Amino acid sequence: MPIRSRIRTIPDYPxxxxxxxxxxxxxxxATGFRLAVDELLKTYQGVAIDxxxxxxxxxxxxxxxMAHQFECGFVPVRKRGKLPWQTIGRDYALEYxxxxxEIHVDAIAPGERVLLVDDLIATGGTAQAAVDLxxxxxxxxxxxxxxxxxxxxxxxxRLEARGxxxxxxxxxxxx
Ligand code: AMP
Numbered sequence: 001m002p003i004r005s006r007i008r009t010i011p012d013y014p015x016x017x018x019x020x021x022x023x024x025x026x027x028x029x030a031t032g033f034r035l036a037v038d039e040l041l042k043t044y045q046g047v048a049i050d051x052x053x054x055x056x057x058x059x060x061x062x063x064x065x066m067a068h069q070f071e072c073g074f075v076p077v078r079k080r081g082k083l084p085w086q087t088i089g090r091d092y093a094l095e096y097x098x099x100x101x102e103i104h105v106d107a108i109a110p111g112e113r114v115l116l117v118d119d120l121i122a123t124g125g126t127a128q129a130a131v132d133l134x135x136x137x138x139x140x141x142x143x144x145x146x147x148x149x150x151x152x153x154x155x156x157x158r159l160e161a162r163g164x165x166x167x168x169x170x171x172x173x174x175x
Contacts, residue, residue, distance in 0.1 A: 003039065004170040006032040021148050021172060023058055023119045036169065037065045040145050043167045047142060050112035051075050055130055058119035066117060075107045077130045088136055090129040101129045110138035120148040121168065124155025131164060148172060
C-alpha cells in the first residue's frame with residue numbers, strides 16, 4: 001500500500017485517544033505526493049469539472065494540484081473569518097461546540113460542477129457543511145474525494161446515504 005504506508009500516525013494528538021493521520025510525510029515525498037494526486041485524478045477521468053473545492057488546509061494542497069491538472073478553477077473552503085470578501089457559511093457540530101466553513105459569495109456560479117476534496121473524512125461534519133455550501137451557491141456536487149477514510153466514524157457512509165459519490169484512497173480502522 002504505497003500511499004497508506006507513507007502516512008504517519010501520531011498517537012494521542014491533538015488530545016488523548018486520537019490517532020492523528022499525518023499526511024505531511026506523504027506530501028513531502030515526491031513519489032508519494034504524485035502518486036496520491038494521480039490516484040485521485042484517475043477516478044474523474046473524462047468527467048466534466050468546473051471547480052475543485054478544497055477544505056482548509058490540507059485540501060488546498062491536494063485540490064490545487066488537481067485543479068491544475070483538470071485545468072479548472074479552485075475554490076478554498078476556509079474556516080471562520082479567513083476570507084476577505086463577502087461569504088456564505090455553514091456551522092457544523094464538533095464534539096464540543098461548533099465550527100464554521102465559508103466560501104466567497106461569488107466562488108461558484110449556479111450550475112457549475114464541483115468536486116470536493118480533503119485529506120481525511122472522519123465524522124463527515126466538515127465535508128457535509130462544505131457540500132451544503134456548494135449547493136447553497138447552486139453548484140452541483142459531482143463527487144467528494146479524500147486520501148483517507150476513517151470508516152468507523154461513519155462520515156463517508158453518511159455522505160453516500162445522502163446521494164453523494166465518495167471516493168477515498170485508503171482506510172484506517174478505529175478513530
Ligand atoms: P470530520 O468533520 O469529523 O469528518 O473531520 C474531518 C476534518 O478533520 C478533516 O479536515 C481532517 O483533516 C481533520 N481530522 C479529523 N480527524 C482526523 C485524524 N484522526 N487525523 C487527521 N486529521 C483529522
